[in-house]
Amino acid sequence: MHDAPETLPTEQTVYLDHAATTPMLPAALEVMTTHLRDVGNPSSLHASGRAARRIVEESRETIAQALNCRPGEVVFTSGGTEADNLALKGLYWARHDADPARVRILASAVEHHAVLDALHWLAAEEHAVVELLPVDVHGRLDLDALRASVARDPATVALVSVMWANNEVGTVQPIEDVVAVATEHGIPVHTDAVQAVGAIPVDFAASGVDALTLTGHKLGGPYGVGALIVRRELSLTPLLHGGGQERDIRSGTLDMPAIAGFAAAVEHAVKVQPEYAERMTALRDDLVRRVIGVVPDAHLHGDAVERLPGNAHLGFPDCEGDSLLMLLDARGIECSTGSACSAGVPQPSHVLLAMGCDEEGARHSLRFTLGRTTTGADIDELVEAIGPCVERARGARER
Amino acid sequence: MKVVAAMSGGVDSAVAAARAVDAGHDVTGIHLALSRNPASYRSGARGCCTLEDANDARRAADVIGIPFYVWDLSERFHEDVVEDFMDEYAAGRTPNPCLRCNEKIKFAAVLDRALGLGFDAVATGHYAQLRTADDGLVELHRAVDHGKDQSYVLGVLTQDQLRGSVFPLGDTAKAEIRVEAAARGLLVAEKPDSHDICFVSDGDNAGWLREKLGERAPNHGGAIVDGESGEELGRHEGTYGFTIGQRRGLRLGTPAADGKPRFVLDIEPVSGTVTVGPREALTIDRIDADRSRWCGPAPTSYTGGVQLRAHGAEHAARVSVAGDAVSIELLDPAQGIAPGQAAVMYDGTRVLGSATIVATSRIGADA
Numbered sequence: 001m002h003d004a005p006e007t008l009p010t011e012q013t014v015y016l017d018h019a020a021t022t023p024m025l026p027a028a029l030e031v032m033t034t035h036l037r038d039v040g041n042p043s044s045l046h047a048s049g050r051a052a053r054r055i056v057e058e059s060r061e062t063i064a065q066a067l068n069c070r071p072g073e074v075v076f077t078s079g080g081t082e083a084d085n086l087a088l089k090g091l092y093w094a095r096h097d098a099d100p101a102r103v104r105i106l107a108s109a110v111e112h113h114a115v116l117d118a119l120h121w122l123a124a125e126e127h128a129v130v131e132l133l134p135v136d137v138h139g140r141l142d143l144d145a146l147r148a149s150v151a152r153d154p155a156t157v158a159l160v161s162v163m164w165a166n167n168e169v170g171t172v173q174p175i176e177d178v179v180a181v182a183t184e185h186g187i188p189v190h191t192d193a194v195q196a197v198g199a200i201p202v203d204f205a206a207s208g209v210d211a212l213t214l215t216g217h218k219l220g221g222p223y224g225v226g227a228l229i230v231r232r233e234l235s236l237t238p239l240l241h242g243g244g245q246e247r248d249i250r251s252g253t254l255d256m257p258a259i260a261g262f263a264a265a266v267e268h269a270v271k272v273q274p275e276y277a278e279r280m281t282a283l284r285d286d287l288v289r290r291v292i293g294v295v296p297d298a299h300l301h302g303d304a305v306e307r308l309p310g311n312a313h314l315g316f317p318d319c320e321g322d323s324l325l326m327l328l329d330a331r332g333i334e335c336s337t338g339s340a341c342s343a344g345v346p347q348p349s350h351v352l353l354a355m356g357c358d359e360e361g362a363r364h365s366l367r368f369t370l371g372r373t374t375t376g377a378d379i380d381e382l383v384e385a386i387g388p389c390v391e392r393a394r395g396a397r398e399r
Numbered sequence: 400m401k402v403v404a405a406m407s408g409g410v411d412s413a414v415a416a417a418r419a420v421d422a423g424h425d426v427t428g429i430h431l432a433l434s435r436n437p438a439s440y441r442s443g444a445r446g447c448c449t450l451e452d453a454n455d456a457r458r459a460a461d462v463i464g465i466p467f468y469v470w471d472l473s474e475r476f477h478e479d480v481v482e483d484f485m486d487e488y489a490a491g492r493t494p495n496p497c498l499r500c501n502e503k504i505k506f507a508a509v510l511d512r513a514l515g516l517g518f519d520a521v522a523t524g525h526y527a528q529l530r531t532a533d534d535g536l537v538e539l540h541r542a543v544d545h546g547k548d549q550s551y552v553l554g555v556l557t558q559d560q561l562r563g564s565v566f567p568l569g570d571t572a573k574a575e576i577r578v579e580a581a582a583r584g585l586l587v588a589e590k591p592d593s594h595d596i597c598f599v600s601d602g603d604n605a606g607w608l609r610e611k612l613g614e615r616a617p618n619h620g621g622a623i624v625d626g627e628s629g630e631e632l633g634r635h636e637g638t639y640g641f642t643i644g645q646r647r648g649l650r651l652g653t654p655a656a657d658g659k660p661r662f663v664l665d666i667e668p669v670s671g672t673v674t675v676g677p678r679e680a681l682t683i684d685r686i687d688a689d690r691s692r693w694c695g696p697a698p699t700s701y702t703g704g705v706q707l708r709a710h711g712a713e714h715a716a717r718v719s720v721a722g723d724a725v726s727i728e729l730l731d732p733a734q735g736i737a738p739g740q741a742a743v744m745y746d747g748t749r750v751l752g753s754a755t756i757v758a759t760s761r762i763g764a765d766a
Contacts, residue, residue, distance in 0.1 A: 322468070323512070326427075326466075326468050326516070327516060327517075329466065392515070392516060393516070395515050396514075396515025396516045397515070
């Protein structure tokens with residue numbers, strides 16, 4: 001009916017929203033499209049089924065090797081949101097069933113909505129007691145608050161969930177310290193590592209976490225596929241009931257081509273992570289330095305050191321973030337206000353509010369996130385455009 | 400020109416945006432988020448503030464091929480339109496929130512922001528026409544489709560606001576707009592028109608006001624009295640449930656002596672007294688208004704047309720203007736005119752301006 005619009009970043013577009021989604025790696029695209037031609041349900045017993053199953057299991061092994069877990073610990077899901085929901089609800093139900101005294105869930109106040117909304121649901125419908133733990137001005141979890149909350153009554157904590165790295169401001173959380181606090185009392189820890197895998201080193205076994213969420217489209221794989229890595233010993237109550245394809249924890253026909261593309265992307269992203277991080281950090285630091293050079297009162301949100309390499313979240317005082325986004329978009333520069341839009345109505349970011357930002361400061365912010373396809377020329381274009389755009393957006397506000 | 404098209408999610412504003420593109424403008428679609436909690440405003444196909452409407456607007460922008468954003472005007476809308484609506488009802492008047500929204504939101508907050516961001520004008524799906532006179536003045540005129548004409552709710556716009564406005568639908572009948580929408584592949588072609596007040600979710604204004612105004616003094620009940628005898632005929636739970644000329648919902652036990660229906664004649668918010676009487680007592684021919692706003696230079700005294708409610712008839716009138724105040728003498732009387740409503744003044748099809756009605760009376764009755 002209508003021509004399909006071009007949705008991949010083009011030559012004309014400066015795409016600085018890689019934390020929202022990033023282009024597929026050629027290797028992932030190749031393997032996925034190749035397998036889309038294949039027939040065979042991985043659960044079927046005949047030759048075609050076995051061939052599909054083999055691709056799935058090889059993919060599982062690839063991911064396990066990249067993240068240092070056992071292949072049996074990889075549970076494929078439809079993406080990050082499902083993996084987070086499975087981890088939180090599945091762990092809560094299992095732990096609460098085993099001991100009804102375990103009613104508390106501790107999480108950071110800056111979690112992604114896939115975690116926060118699942119926790120709100122558990123509180124509203126399952127009578128879980130959710131405690132959102134404070135963060136400092138850089139968005140780092142207050143470990144003393146975690147310790148105090150656990151110590152108050154360790155036996156009542158069903159689980160702890162703290163993201164590996166924040167999707168908005170890029171702050172990396174002290175996961176090892178979180179694990180140290182929780183394991184002392186035998187409390188399982190879940191972490192949403194959607195933004196971390198491929199960007200910074202992530203080692204499942206070494207981290208000591210019990211469950212870890214990752215997703216394909218944030219690291220060069222396809223949309224609609226992700227995984228929850230769950231320690232073998234841990235029992236989870238399933239969300240979806242059906243064929244029990246994934247360790248009886250998750251049902252649904254396995255999306256073999258997407259899983260193959262996902263695995264290829266994880267393998268590549270983890271392999272090149274050190275060089276990637278180095279290149280992104282240099283580009284990101286250049287972006288921040290030069291944007292502040294043009295807009296002197298702009299400032300970086302989040303931790304300057306414990307930070308995702310491709311994340312530059314900047315506050316622009318007296319400048320509406322959504323006006324600035326629109327003006328940059330009109331010049332072909334794509335970024336994000338970083339906040340979740342409910343019904344298209346921008347809400348002040350809960351992350352920035354938790355970091356002590358006021359509502360106005362939260363609205364006066366933009367997130368630029370770099371990725372594999374980002375070049376120095378992209379930064380040049382942003383630096384050239386940002387001054388006039390900020391000036392114009394400020395002028396619009398003063399009227 | 401660089402134009403912001405305000406897209407409600409309805410058929411009119413979608414076609415208006417498409418026509419602005421056809422006219423050669425560089426168009427950006429904007430949906431105005433007017434409620435902090437979109438679910439609390441009217442749901443279903445009739446509203447202008449719901450999630451579904453935002454999606455309809457977005458899909459229309461996709462089909463037209465223009466960029467699309469949501470602008471959050473919810474705080475301004477609440478302060479300037481919703482609270483004003485409550486205050487006016489609390490004061491015993493009958494406000495028109497659509498005029499208020501045009502005056503304060505669409506052609507003020509939105510236009511200002513658009514101009515600040517480098518746009519030249521705001522396009523809407525209002526049925527009205529703009530013409531530039533020989534002296535350069537931008538004139539606001541009634542739409543070709545008089546049945547659908549919305550110049551009344553635009554009568555609050557000043558010359559500066561009109562210069563920043565584009566009304567692409569004024570030369571076309573509504574039925575043709577639906578046909579055009581379908582031909583353009585816009586899925587909202589068959590969407591029903593909106594009629595009610597967008598922030599009253601179920602169309603029950605009195606119920607909404609009762610809930611919002613609650614026990615807010617001095618408006619929590621009073622007597623319903625007969626205008627002629629002064630006799631108390633019943634009680635009510637708040638004057639905001641009434642508007643001048645209202646017949647339904649009086650719930651009077653005693654029938655009138657003449658057996659004819661009774662109508663609300665007057666609302667006295669301080670005492671809470673609602674006065675009722677026969678239809679004839681609603682007839683007025685003199686109006687005092689204030690808060691005048693003129694589309695061009697303010698006129699002095701003249702004879703022309705006056706429209707007293709949205710989609711109401713035009714009355715011939717002698718109008719005299721003194722500063723903000725406007726005195727209107729109707730040459731053919733009107734019935735059931737409520738303070739708080741706008742009197743919009745016309746010269747032929749051209750809108751001269753508007754003023755807010757503060758009092759009405761009957762010269763003929765006194766004479």
